[in-house]
Amino acid sequence: MQNFRTAAPPPVAPLATGGLADSVFDTAGRDPGLPLIARRMEGATGGWRQVSAIEVRDEVVGLAKGFVASGIHPGHRVAIMARTRYEWTVLSLALWSVGAEVVPVYPTSSRDQVEWILRDADCVGVVVEDEQGAMTVGSVCAGLPRLGHVWQLDDGSLEQLTERGTAVPETTVDSLRRIVLPDSTAVIAYTSGTTGRPRGCALSHRSLASPCDTLLAGWSHTTAPPGVQPAILAFLPFSHVYGLMIQNMCLRGGMLMAHEPELRGEALAADLLSFRPTFLYGVPSVFEKLYKNFLRLAQEAGRGALFERAVRTAQDFATAVERQHLGRGHGPGLDLRLQHAIYEKTVYRKLRASLGGRVRGAVSGGSPLNRELALFYSGIGLLVHDGYGLTETSGGVTAQPVGREKFGTVGRPLPGTDVRVADDGEILVRGPSVFQGYVNDGPGTRTALRDGWLATGDIGRLDSEGYLSITGRKKEIVVTSGGKSVAPAPLEELLRVHPLIHQAVVVGDNRPCVGALITLDPEFVQHWRRALFDQRGGSGPGAREENALRQEVQRAIAAANATVSRSESIRVFRILPEPFEVANGLLTPSMKLRRDAIARRYEVEIDAMYQSSRTARRRLPEESPSWDDADDVFRRVR
Structure with missing residues (x-):
């Protein structure tokens, strides 16, 4: 059995007190004017309005008071069935502020999936985005006697919720927020359900904070130039643990976060140009699509051959740099550096400009990123760090060490996290981000957690330097x-x-x-x-x-x-x-x-x-x- 635990950077101290909502309250107290969220301006093409930490906190408090007035108590579960948007963030913070647990539900879920999740999680309330969502929930309400509230975002429900809570003292929210413990459950995140019914993973405030804080401590300097506030465009679903991790990392790290609910290429391209993020978090399909768009546009402009030569040069350059950083070579030679410099002026900087001109790096997760594609992005000046995680680990398990990236792998275990590969190739994980167990599924929990180790169901291998490669799922x-x-x-x-x-x-x-x-x-x-x-x-x-x-x-x-x-x-x-x-x-x-x-x-x-x-x-x-x-x-x- 192979096993590995990284030695540097040092592990981050786990969340000692409180919950995830505290980060916004702490930021508002320390730096009230710091922009935390950028909202798209109504009626303005490409315009964004920055929302300060104090403004976010005040809106969260107002919603939290409304939840209290509606009878939401610590331990209650409330589902959020909406796309990635501003309201998702303030709603989750408000629920955590009163000790409630968030149950993310994909807005595209079928009626049967919605009914299963709301029943299995025993939800007392659900926030839907529009009339379609309300109709879906309404069609299953008869079988859910505990479901007492349905709030609809596009019909003014949040304003009504805030109005309902005006008589609740702010001290009530403070008191509830202060009794939230790090090991209190924050989220019931349901698995994808690729081989059966989705299973609810109970994730604590501590486990959700752990990978965020570790990545911020060791990798945050890669997200923006010195002295510049990182700007992150969140477009992955918050209904998935990866998207939720991005939200929490932005809030805990004081990054400026914008929301994009549409994953369509046109919407994403427009936001990249108008918001101008400094860093990207995506999945392989996003980076594959960007590359194909680059190629298509080059061919349509009659520069397909030039682009293909530039791609080969970028990959050769990145390979030479990789070998140098890993101590296996001397880096790019003179001819390669000259070719790369020419393409930097004629091709690479134009590609980066199409992403807003400020992106200096990215992270790919969800599934492994193709090595040749990762080399291409590195060669054009956009280093994409591939990582690994799953719902049961609250997101991150591994990441590429800064300056010692090995493309084609998902990096090394995060500080404080242990990774083993069993004799049958299954990846085992132990660390602070591992979940509390499956909701209503004791046998499944005992099967997944063995002597403190999580059996991930993924197949992989560790090389002699501790880099992990994912080769598939056992069931696939x-x-x-x-x-x-x-x-x-x-x-x-x-x-x-x-x-x-x-x-x-x-x-x-x-x-x-x-x-x-x-x-x-x-x-x-x-x-x-x-x-x-x-x-x-x-x-x-x-x-x-x-x-x-x-x-x-x-x-x-x-x-x-x-x-x-x-x-x-x-x-x-x-x-x-x-x-x-x-x-x-x-x-x-x-x-x-x-x-x-x-x-x-x-x-x-x-x-x-x-x-x-x-x-x-x-x-x-x-x-x-x-x-x-x-x-x-x-x-x-x-």
């Missing part, structure tokens, strides 16, 4: 009919990097070989088609264009196959007519693949893919993945 391992075990995540990650491929799911349980279900990026496919027609001439998609797209996808699969043994390689694949989405039940609200649901939905297509592979293989070279000729790719992505 594909076992072919020949007995070969294949981790799907690394192959899927490599496929997604190709600009034409949007999503990929590796299949092959009890099949003769590994296969893949692929969805295409409609925007990039349209761009690719236009470029192909301009190059070859023609008025619409035809056999030649269809074959060209097949070859592109086959090349992407061949590149992924080059990283694994032949028995692990993708031998058959199929293009699907629609993407995997939350709306069609194929993604969880946290954007994770529902593999079982995908396999059921496309059972016929999977069977046909394997049945047609024998015929296809007789027509294709031995090492080429096969394709069902019935696929009309252009029709599917139009």
Whole structure:
């Protein structure tokens, strides 16, 4: 069994007193005018209004008094079913101020999911965003006798709540806030539910504060230049523990936080230019999409070849720097430094400018970031630190050491956190951020927590220097009919990097070989088609264009196959007519693949893919993945 605990920087003292809401009250007392939140100005395009610490505190107190007047007591659970927005932050702080527990619910959750979470958590109240959310909750209220309150954000409920609490003395809130203990439960965060019903993880104020305080102590200097207040654009869902960790880190670290409820590319691009963050927190799909947009825009401007050369130079430069920092090389040579300097003037600084011009670094979490993509970002001057965490650990478990980043890994354990890899490859974690247990699930808690160690369900490995690599989930391992075990995540990650491929799911349980279900990026496919027609001439998609797209996808699969043994390689694949989405039940609200649901939905297509592979293989070279000729790719992505 491998195990590792990092030695530097030193561990941060755990939260000794109080709860998460105290940070805003402390900041307001120490520096009342410090801007804590930037709110989008109504009726102003791209305008933001800064909200000071004292203003945030006063609004939190007003809402907290309203909750008291509504009968919300310490230990009560109140769900927040809304997108990432200003109200989410002040509501959570107000609930924590009176000792209540927050239950995050994705606003896109189905009726059954909402009913399950509200019942399982025994919620006494729920905050919804709009009429649609109110209708969803209303449809399940009859079976939830304990649910006494439904507040709707867009109909003035917060103003009414504050008005209701005007008669409650402010000292009442102070008294309630001061009896909150670090080990009091702050959040009941539900898991993604990829393999069954979501399970509620009880997270204490201490466990939620721990990774935030550790990252602030060792990494906060990377988020902004000296003397500049860090500015963070929060766009990940606060209903997920990663998004919630970003919120708490901003509040505890005195960072300026703005909210963006839409994850659409247009909304995010506009906010990057207007808010101009100094640091980004995202997931791999965000960084993949940014890269594809860079490539598409360069190709549309007739500079595709220049961009591709700049990408290779950035990756070579970052690789040389990485080797130097790890003590394995002398750094970039003179020729490479000169090439890099040229592309810095002509390409790289323009890419950074499209992100607002102030971004100096980023963190990727949720799943591992592709190494080549991480090298690209580092090479253009935007160092993306890859990290690892899960709901049961309140977020962060590992991070890249500053100045000793090893791309392709998720870094080393945070100070004070122990990580082991069991003999079967499962990652085990022990530390202050580990959860209190699953709500209403004693057997599940005892299975997950073994002698103080959390069995994460993730598969990985630790190298000799303590860097952790994630290779997949135990429950997701594909076992072919020949007995070969294949981790799907690394192959899927490599496929997604190709600009034409949007999503990929590796299949092959009890099949003769590994296969893949692929969805295409409609925007990039349209761009690719236009470029192909301009190059070859023609008025619409035809056999030649269809074959060209097949070859592109086959090349992407061949590149992924080059990283694994032949028995692990993708031998058959199929293009699907629609993407995997939350709306069609194929993604969880946290954007994770529902593999079982995908396999059921496309059972016929999977069977046909394997049945047609024998015929296809007789027509294709031995090492080429096969394709069902019935696929009309252009029709599917139009």
